[in-house]
Amino acid sequence: MSDPGEDQISGARVLESLLGALARWPDLGSRTRLDIEQWNNLTAHEVKAYQDKSIAAIRAVDDWRAVTDQIRELGRLRYEPAVPALIELWERCLVQPVTVAAAHALFGIGTAEARDALRHGIHDHDHLGRFMAVKVMFTDDGTAWDNLGHLFSGERLATTAGLAAASEALSFLTPRSFSASGPEWHAEGLRDLVSQDHRWLDLCVQLRDHEDLGWVAREVLTHADPAVTGPALDAARALRAAQTATPAGRELRPGELVARYLDGDHRGVWRDLGAVAHLDDVWRAEAEQVAALTMDRVRQNAANLTAALIARGWPVGLEQALPGPDADIEDRLRELEQITGSAVPPALAAFWRIVGTIDLVPRGTWDGPFPPDVPEHLAVADPLEVIDLDTAWSEVEDWVDESADLHPELAGPLAVVIAADYLHKANISGGGPYSVWLPHAGADPVVREEEHGLAFTDYLRRAFAAKGFLRLDDQEEWVAHGMTGDEVAELTGWLDGVEYQHLDF
Structure with a gap:
């Protein structure tokens, strides 16, 4: 001493x-x-x-x-x-x-x-x-x-x-690290805190589905004593099952939303659909019809925009950008519904059925030069990508494997990847991919990890309004990191020359 x-x-x-x-x-x-x-x-x-x-x-x-x-x-x-x-x-x-x-x-x-x-x-x-x-x-x-x-x-x-x-x-209250002898905590007394103080147990059970804290609450429960957490989670699951579904809202006349959409009230219809947290049968049937009409217009926009970008020299090919829907998409959608216990949200299901994939990422330039007269900085302006369900399926399988031994209340949402983040699209190490969380009982799930926090349909709207690039509003950040005013002007001018017939949806 x-x-x-x-x-x-x-x-x-x-x-x-x-x-x-x-x-x-x-x-x-x-x-x-x-x-x-x-x-x-x-x-x-x-x-x-x-x-x-x-x-x-x-x-x-x-x-x-x-x-x-x-x-x-x-x-x-x-x-x-x-x-x-x-x-x-x-x-x-x-x-x-x-x-x-x-x-x-x-x-x-x-x-x-x-x-x-x-x-x-x-x-x-x-x-x-x-x-x-x-x-x-x-x-x-x-x-x-x-x-x-x-x-x-x-x-x-x-x-x-x-x-x-x-x-x-x-x-x-989660392990700070793992070693050959097992998980290690920040302090030994924290290992059993959830078991010893029911207030922490009740808090984590309450927060397990929280938008921001759910993942860490589930981690706490996953590493706590299952003899303590199991009964609490069983009770929470029974309570969830006993609760009636959230009412869809006002009574809907069949065909009402479809008629409004065909009359041009595209955004108003989707606002109404977005306000419904849980679609009942009537609302779901209507949402599916609206989604099909919407994604047909998205498909036309994608074809028009891709042709215009290629004509201006954007380094993607038509086969890469718009390969079409997967041949087995209906089988995949049914399997995804079985896995999550809920139908795939209409906006997403209709996109995969009708459009399949949009890929404007210039992967061909990753190992070679950018085309002359095409602003290279557009590669980090988040070119639009929505991958097909077949490509995303490995993530689904991983989630099924990882959640197999977990209590059903701890599995958490299935994050279905729909695109790489903007840095990975430019072949730069970046963050987590953009994804949607399933199950989702509404019509239009939020795109996660993407900075604007938009529902899927609004995510597509933003991309098409910006001629295929989601981060054009980050020019101040580009200048702060060395992009010159002339380079910004070149980029803006190049985009001004991209003209395509845009359909509102």
Whole structure:
């Protein structure tokens, strides 16, 4: 065991050395602490400027590694007089490895002042701030629920910042890693928290279908004791089955929506369909007819637009762009209905039946040059893609395999991939693919992971209105990352030359 007196002497020496090193640093400015809401409201130029300040700061100092080592040592020694200096570094320093080291050192020292400073990061846009705040709350005096239960109030979950904090808290009840000996938690006491405190169990069961928190709530339940979670999930499943389906809304006269659609009220009809969370037989029959009329117009738009793009030199072929529906689409749709226990939403089913695939991604340029006079930056402007169900089927099979051993209430939605994300379309490593979640009891599912959060029909509308490119509104971000005004003008001019007959749908 170390001598407390020697630790104090060592701590004083390390702190003196640290402060001396920091005094020799040039003026780096200071970091502006932003919460998630503030971060989301920044322009692309402001985001880049914020990031560039941090990059410039770490390049301006040569000894940041030695400084982080000294900070870690202060944490190991639990040298309390260092807390004010460490708080200043945690809250203001632009050199990111230093702020990380300061956060962990403050937690290690653990005074009330240090823990308060970390707790204030619960709404930080930066993940580390939220992580450290939750870590402090889970180790505060009292029960975990008393310390963190307020994060799950309805008022807080109605905000982006509140959702992020709640997700961070739930993630502490899932394994942080897996080893040969099994899952490992952030702290051993968290392993059985759901089993020991029914309030956490009830919360996760309640949140299992939540739009944003459902996935992490299901992860918590998946790794908790099945002897505890099983009966609770059985009861929740029985309650779901006993509840009547959400009423479709007003009474619908057969043929009413079809007539309005044929009269040109395309968007109004789809607005009415989108307002119905659960289609009854009458509404579904009407929705299927409207969807067929809609996707016939989508098919005509796709043919017209593809021909116009190819005529302007866009590097796709007609066979790639519009190969037509799968020969076995009806079999696939029936199988998908059996797997999910619900009919495929009419908008999506009609697209696969009538259009099949749209693929405007310039894959032929991935290993070669872009055509002359065609703006290459359009490759990252999210060219329209909707893949066929056959191509997406491997993901369906994976979901079936992965959910086979899970309680039915923990399987979660089946994410059917419909397109790569915009970066992968440009042959750049990117994020998760765009998908729709099934089962979906309405007419028109939301396209997930795509930044605009649109229903599938609106996703298609946006793409066709923008001549096949979903991210043309990101030009400010392109300029912030080096695209010149002349290049933007070239891109805009090229698109102005793409003329095609567009049918509203």
